[in-house]
Amino acid sequence: MSDRDDRTITPFQGGFFQGMSSRIKLIIRLMADRRVNPLLKLLPVGALLYLAIPDLAIGPVDDALLIWLGTFLFVELCPPDVVQEHMERLEREMRAVRRETGIAEQSIREEDIIDAEYWEEKKTIE
Numbered sequence: 001m002s003d004r005d006d007r008t009i010t011p012f013q014g015g016f017f018q019g020m021s022s023r024i025k026l027i028i029r030l031m032a033d034r035r036v037n038p039l040l041k042l043l044p045v046g047a048l049l050y051l052a053i054p055d056l057a058i059g060p061v062d063d064a065l066l067i068w069l070g071t072f073l074f075v076e077l078c079p080p081d082v083v084q085e086h087m088e089r090l091e092r093e094m095r096a097v098r099r100e101t102g103i104a105e106q107s108i109r110e111e112d113i114i115d116a117e118y119w120e121e122k123k124t125i126e
Contacts, residue, residue: 040077044074
């Protein structure tokens with residue numbers, strides 16, 4: 001129990017889509033890592049297989065929730081040192097790609113924000 005209490009895995013930085021992309025890459029790397037228990041690897045596989053099974057509830061919310069829960073539990077139950085190692089590698093690779101493509105990490109400063117109102121004139125056709 002104390003082994004789980006001292007976990008210090010830092011989440012990915014960035015926006016929603018960048019975080020989702022990084023999370024998918026992390027899961028793929030953890031699935032390929034031999035240090036991760038094979039039974040744990042059934043969690044994301046089972047979550048994806050659920051998409052092929054006819055839905056028990058109507059709507060996409062249950063599908064999204066189950067996939068999120070399966071992948072979240074998979075990452076949380078993997079050995080913390082293995083997860084942290086893969087996350088650090090992904091961060092290094094993303095920084096290298098940003099340097100190569102010339103995309104600098106930018107932070108929005110308050111003085112860069114322009115507060116304005118949008119007004120559109122509606123024209124009527126006669």
